Amino acid sequence: MSALTRGPHTVVCTPRIVIGQDRTGSNKLGPGPSKTYTGVYVAPSGLAAFGQAEDVRSGGTVVNADYVIMKALEPRWVGGPHSTVTWDGEEYDQVGIARRYTRGRKTQHEIIKLKARGVEVK
Numbered sequence: 001m002s003a004l005t006r007g008p009h010t011v012v013c014t015p016r017i018v019i020g021q022d023r024t025g026s027n028k029l030g031p032g033p034s035k036t037y038t039g040v041y042v043a044p045s046g047l048a049a050f051g052q053a054e055d056v057r058s059g060g061t062v063v064n065a066d067y068v069i070m071k072a073l074e075p076r077w078v079g080g081p082h083s084t085v086t087w088d089g090e091e092y093d094q095v096g097i098a099r100r101y102t103r104g105r106k107t108q109h110e111i112i113k114l115k116a117r118g119v120e121v122k
Contacts, residue, residue, distance in 0.1 A: 007070070009040050012086040045068045066115055067113075069087075069112040069114065077110050095115050099112075
């Protein structure tokens with residue numbers, strides 16, 4: 001899908017990986033190697049889609065700061081739950097796993113949900 005291979009946005013994903021274990025044997029997570037994705041499309045999701053005036057990025061009252069990344073299947077998304085995504089100078093947390101849509105030759109894509117960090121309703 002051409003819109004998903006030549007999108008206007010660039011994002012950087014820093015996955016969380018197991019870096020060791022604590023004294024109780026539980027896994028300790030830390031940042032892994034970052035990967036940059038160019039040509040993706042980032043769009044508001046949920047209530048933020050109803051108007052930029054309610055978006056944290058426009059300086060207005062924050063109602064919802066959820067976004068989705070839509071991208072082609074390749075290169076594959078390296079992030080998972082708890083990954084950090086940087087877009088346009090802001091940090092976001094990845095919510096859940098990347099959803100892959102593989103039906104149809106021209107509509108194959110991945111969708112990744114994001115939530116802004118440190119967002120407060122004012």
